[in-house]
Amino acid sequence: MFDKPILQIKNLSKQYGKGCLHCQNDGAQLERNFCPVCKTVYACKDISFDLHRGEILGIVGESGSGKSTLMKSLYFDEEVTSGEGYLIDYHEGKENIFSQSGQQLRWIRNTLLGMVYQNPMLGLKMDFSSISNIAEKQIAAGNRNVDNMVSRSYELLDKVNIPVDRSKEPPKNFSGGMQQRVQIAKALSSNPPILLLDEVTTGLDLSVQAAVLDLIKTIQREMQISMIVVSHDLAVIRMLADRTVVMLNGQIIEEGLTDQILEDPNHPYTQQLVYSLL
Amino acid sequence: MIQVENLQKHFTIHHLDKTLRAIQGISFSVEKGQFLGIVGKSGSGKSTILKSIYGTYRPQSGAIYYESESFGNINLAEATDQEIIHLRKYEIGYVSQFLSVMPRTSAFELVEQSALETGKSPEEAITEAKETLSDFDIDESLWNNYPNYFSGGEKLRLNIARAVVKKPRLLLLDEPTASLDDASKLKVREAIEKLKLQGTTLIGIFHDLEFMEGLCDEVFTMQKGVVNS
Numbered sequence: 001m002f003d004k005p006i007l008q009i010k011n012l013s014k015q016y017g018k019g020c021l022h023c024q025n026d027g028a029q030l031e032r033n034f035c036p037v038c039k040t041v042y043a044c045k046d047i048s049f050d051l052h053r054g055e056i057l058g059i060v061g062e063s064g065s066g067k068s069t070l071m072k073s074l075y076f077d078e079e080v081t082s083g084e085g086y087l088i089d090y091h092e093g094k095e096n097i098f099s100q101s102g103q104q105l106r107w108i109r110n111t112l113l114g115m116v117y118q119n120p121m122l123g124l125k126m127d128f129s130s131i132s133n134i135a136e137k138q139i140a141a142g143n144r145n146v147d148n149m150v151s152r153s154y155e156l157l158d159k160v161n162i163p164v165d166r167s168k169e170p171p172k173n174f175s176g177g178m179q180q181r182v183q184i185a186k187a188l189s190s191n192p193p194i195l196l197l198d199e200v201t202t203g204l205d206l207s208v209q210a211a212v213l214d215l216i217k218t219i220q221r222e223m224q225i226s227m228i229v230v231s232h233d234l235a236v237i238r239m240l241a242d243r244t245v246v247m248l249n250g251q252i253i254e255e256g257l258t259d260q261i262l263e264d265p266n267h268p269y270t271q272q273l274v275y276s277l278l
Numbered sequence: 279m280i281q282v283e284n285l286q287k288h289f290t291i292h293h294l295d296k297t298l299r300a301i302q303g304i305s306f307s308v309e310k311g312q313f314l315g316i317v318g319k320s321g322s323g324k325s326t327i328l329k330s331i332y333g334t335y336r337p338q339s340g341a342i343y344y345e346s347e348s349f350g351n352i353n354l355a356e357a358t359d360q361e362i363i364h365l366r367k368y369e370i371g372y373v374s375q376f377l378s379v380m381p382r383t384s385a386f387e388l389v390e391q392s393a394l395e396t397g398k399s400p401e402e403a404i405t406e407a408k409e410t411l412s413d414f415d416i417d418e419s420l421w422n423n424y425p426n427y428f429s430g431g432e433k434l435r436l437n438i439a440r441a442v443v444k445k446p447r448l449l450l451l452d453e454p455t456a457s458l459d460d461a462s463k464l465k466v467r468e469a470i471e472k473l474k475l476q477g478t479t480l481i482g483i484f485h486d487l488e489f490m491e492g493l494c495d496e497v498f499t500m501q502k503g504v505v506n507s
Contacts, residue, residue, distance in 0.1 A: 001349070214381075214383075257334070260334055263335070268292035275293075
């Protein structure tokens with residue numbers, strides 16, 4: 001009845017430090033996700049989830065819960081410690097993406113994934129023109145036709161409501177909301193089936209935040225792209241996500257349909273999070 | 279069409295170390311095309327039943343068998359997220375007394391998007407959105423406005439229009455007439471009668487017994503989480 005998930009993540013773990021006999025013991029007493037003996041940080045521990053085509057998956061959790069490390073691992077900004085990932089558009093989902101060579105990882109990242117960071121400086125070259133930023137990802141994805149690249153860049157700038165006559169300006173001249181929109185245009189430029197969005201509205205004014213959320217929702221609807229949206233803001237998750245996973249201390253503690261998580265939270269931490277919602 | 283067996287739902291509130299027993303061993307069934315009305319005081323567990331059927335609440339025990347067009351006989355209490363998402367898109371509608379929408383989305387877009395979700399072409403979605411908004415007597419001058427500026431009655435009618443445009447096989451109505459004036463209630467009543475004629479199965483919660491008269495095929499009363507009659 002249902003197609004296979006577009007992305008399957010199985011037991012993904014990311015730790016900073018080598019671990020020791022104390023923290024590698026089952027049932028070890030850690031301070032949150034930190035080993036007091038060897039100082040190893042278990043940023044993500046045994047994370048497993050599926051993402052379906054056209055779906056928006058929300059990831060919520062407090063600062064330090066491992067949300068951003070997970071996103072960086074999915075975009076290969078961080079090397080995972082262990083775990084498997086399968087993309088249906090990469091060898092029909094039969095090859096573990098995390099065990100591929102650097103060259104293959106770059107190909108996957110440039111053609112099958114798009115990333116929008118909380119900090120635009122991580123996703124954009126602030127001194128280059130906006131159109132060059134967008135073209136850069138197309139070149140990385142193998143596009144060599146200049147006319148094609150230019151017309152695709154204009155099309156995307158128009159889609160994210162950046163006036164085409166400002167396309168030659170560098171993102172450093174733009175407001176925070178506009179920089180995020182250029183990042184979204186860049187992320188979409190290789191037409192990836194999956195878009196990763198890491199706290200993209202954090203720090204923006206409410207009205208600018210609403211415009212960025214509108215844009216994300218419109219893109220999802222029109223392009224049927226799958227998205228993973230990380231946010232500590234439950235209102236953002238409620239507005240965007242079909243399903244949600246809740247992270248605490250590097251682990252998934254609860255998952256379900258977004259309305260289930262928000263109206264019938266089970267885990268004490270999820271309840272604390274939901275009951276704190278204004 | 280739907281058979282609920284011994285359904286129980288508790289809410290455990292960890293920081294208060296408290297368990298609320300919302301519904302305790304509820305059983306009932308509704309035939310295809312029938313309308314079941316549920317009445318009862320606030321807190322008696324009425325909405326919990328509807329939200330358990332819709333998949334918002336995860337019951338502790340019991341079963342909710344639903345004859346689905348896509349899946350055959352399926353127990354909604356154990357359905358996967360993907361199955362629930364599919365059923366919400368194509369078969370089961372839910373209308374609450376509150377309108378929760380994306381900000382800065384016009385009334386027309388809301389209903390149109392709802393139609394698009396079911397796989398309608400853009401042209402069909404536009405036609406059906408127009409028809410449904412007219413059916414619910416939402417003035418054309420309001421179609422391109424944001425619902426934030428609507429009156430309570432207009433918001434509720436829009437809320438129902440958004441669910442009805444999908445032509446659900448099962449429609450759950452959670453106090454859709456609360457705080458409506460008589461004229462608006464009449465519109466809702468006409469819409470429900472029309473849905474019944476189309477063969478839609480309905481389960482609805484109402485405070486207004488007069489409204490339910492002649493509309494519901496069966497009515498039961500909830501009291502403290504159990505069926506009273």
